[in-house]
Amino acid sequence: MANIILRNVKTRGIKTIIPEKYIDIDDELEFFENNPKKIARAKKMVGYGRRYIANENTTVVDLAVYAAEELFSEMNYNRQDIDLLIFVNQKPDYPEPCDACVAHGRLNLNKICTSIDINLGCSGYIHALMTAHTYLSTGMYKKCLILAGDLCGRSCTQSDRKSAPVFGDAASATILEYVENGNVAYFVTGTDGKGWNKIIRPFGGMRIPIDEKILTTKTQNSIGNEVPLIEPIIKGEDVFNFTMDIVPKLIDDIIEFAGLTSGDIDLFAIHQANKQIVENIVDKAQIPKDKAPTETFFKYANNSTNSVVTVLCDSLKDNNIKKVLLCAFGVGLSWGAAIIDIDGIYNGGISSYIEPKDKSSVKEQIDFWIKYIKGEE
Amino acid sequence: MKKSDFLVELEDILQREESCNETDNLEDYEEWDSLSKMSIMAYYDKKFNIKLSLKDFKDLVTVNDLIALAGDKIQ
Numbered sequence: 001m002a003n004i005i006l007r008n009v010k011t012r013g014i015k016t017i018i019p020e021k022y023i024d025i026d027d028e029l030e031f032f033e034n035n036p037k038k039i040a041r042a043k044k045m046v047g048y049g050r051r052y053i054a055n056e057n058t059t060v061v062d063l064a065v066y067a068a069e070e071l072f073s074e075m076n077y078n079r080q081d082i083d084l085l086i087f088v089n090q091k092p093d094y095p096e097p098c099d100a101c102v103a104h105g106r107l108n109l110n111k112i113c114t115s116i117d118i119n120l121g122c123s124g125y126i127h128a129l130m131t132a133h134t135y136l137s138t139g140m141y142k143k144c145l146i147l148a149g150d151l152c153g154r155s156c157t158q159s160d161r162k163s164a165p166v167f168g169d170a171a172s173a174t175i176l177e178y179v180e181n182g183n184v185a186y187f188v189t190g191t192d193g194k195g196w197n198k199i200i201r202p203f204g205g206m207r208i209p210i211d212e213k214i215l216t217t218k219t220q221n222s223i224g225n226e227v228p229l230i231e232p233i234i235k236g237e238d239v240f241n242f243t244m245d246i247v248p249k250l251i252d253d254i255i256e257f258a259g260l261t262s263g264d265i266d267l268f269a270i271h272q273a274n275k276q277i278v279e280n281i282v283d284k285a286q287i288p289k290d291k292a293p294t295e296t297f298f299k300y301a302n303n304s305t306n307s308v309v310t311v312l313c314d315s316l317k318d319n320n321i322k323k324v325l326l327c328a329f330g331v332g333l334s335w336g337a338a339i340i341d342i343d344g345i346y347n348g349g350i351s352s353y354i355e356p357k358d359k360s361s362v363k364e365q366i367d368f369w370i371k372y373i374k375g376e377e
Numbered sequence: 378m379k380k381s382d383f384l385v386e387l388e389d390i391l392q393r394e395e396s397c398n399e400t401d402n403l404e405d406y407e408e409w410d411s412l413s414k415m416s417i418m419a420y421y422d423k424k425f426n427i428k429l430s431l432k433d434f435k436d437l438v439t440v441n442d443l444i445a446l447a448g449d450k451i452q
Binding site for chain 1 (some may be wrong): 412414
């Protein structure tokens with residue numbers, strides 16, 4: 001694992017945005033043989049609760065740009081000072097250009113701003129945070145905007161009971177700045193690329209482009225649900241064992257690397273894969289339970305890339321929290337942990353996305369691009 | 378861990394309202410589903426530091442077979 005210390009960076013503000021629409025597990029009786037006891041059992045075992053799902057017209061870029069606009073407004077922040085934009089997401093608006101450039105344009109950022117994407121899921125925010133700290137700590141960059149999110153909720157077919165109840169959608173904006181006070185941040189990251197196919201959507205890239213057969217074919221998953229081929233594949237038991245092999249040790253390692261004890265950490269923001277997994281990590285890493293929220297999964301589900309930000313935004317209100325350990329893991333297989341000081345941070349909390357009334361439908365967008373190709377737009 | 382203690386724990390792991398017995402056939406349990414198997418994996422990892430895979434569940438017939446996966450950790 002790479003162990004890195006980076007200085008002179010401060011996280012100034014965060015805000016998470018969730019879609020308007022949600023599904024409660026209690027409203028899904030039909031998937032539990034109309035037996036409320038079975039729902040209660042699943043809630044207790046896995047922690048299923050509410051998940052917010054973006055509509056077909058809403059993307060991570062929409063949610064993240066909305067989060068940034070709200071954050072700029074609430075912090076009275078001058079966006080023209082931002083010279084680094086990092087967008088971390090696995091469900092981009094377009095195969096090209098990258099989300100960071102699209103967001104840069106929509107946010108009217110300064111042309112001197114470097115804009116890059118990071119294509120990672122659950123572990124992505126830690127990598128974006130580490131990248132931001134790496135650039136800013138040089139002093140060559142002064143102000144960074146991280147946009148993060150994923151649409152695992154929207155991407156799941158609701159009849160896929162392995163994945164659908166687990167995932168919800170969310171995106172966020174984070175502002176970081178170069179400071180000269182020597183503020184220290186610690187990062188530990190790692191990858192096991194041999195597990196590249198443990199969490200995967202195999203179709204739609206250049207390896208196997210989507211064709212009509214792929215779009216129309218359905219098959220049974222390992223628990224007997226009929227699912228489309230384009231559904232994400234998750235080898236749950238392998239991912240669980242990977243998590244238990246890596247993550248408790250990752251938490252131990254970063255605490256030791258920072259020369260701290262778990263008592264020095266005010267909040268453990270652990271990726272909310274599901275309640276069972278988070279509780280197992282907390283037990284194995286011997287983390288104080290009152291400092292490691294597990295209820296975020298019940299309130300917002302697994303938000304993939306945004307998961308640890310959702311925990312932060314949900315937990316920082318009314319709390320005097322200074323030192324935070326963030327820890328995330330998943331698709332790749334990839335993992336990372338960070339210890340940062342966030343005293344004085346502005347927490348914009350979690351707000352709902354309000355869709356603009358004049359937003360184009362998918363059909364209208366297709367019509368637009370046909371005209372664009374013809375040279376009529 | 379004593380076998381009798383594990384049988385009580387198993388009720389909670391599976392979220393089963395009736396008691397569990399060594400000779401019970403797992404397929405007879407309404408609760409013997411993918412959620413239960415993941416819960417067993419989580420429990421064995423946490424309590425016994427034993428990693429199970431889905432292959433381990435394929436040949437299981439009775440509760441006793443499940444207990445045997447823990448080796449000498451359940452006696």
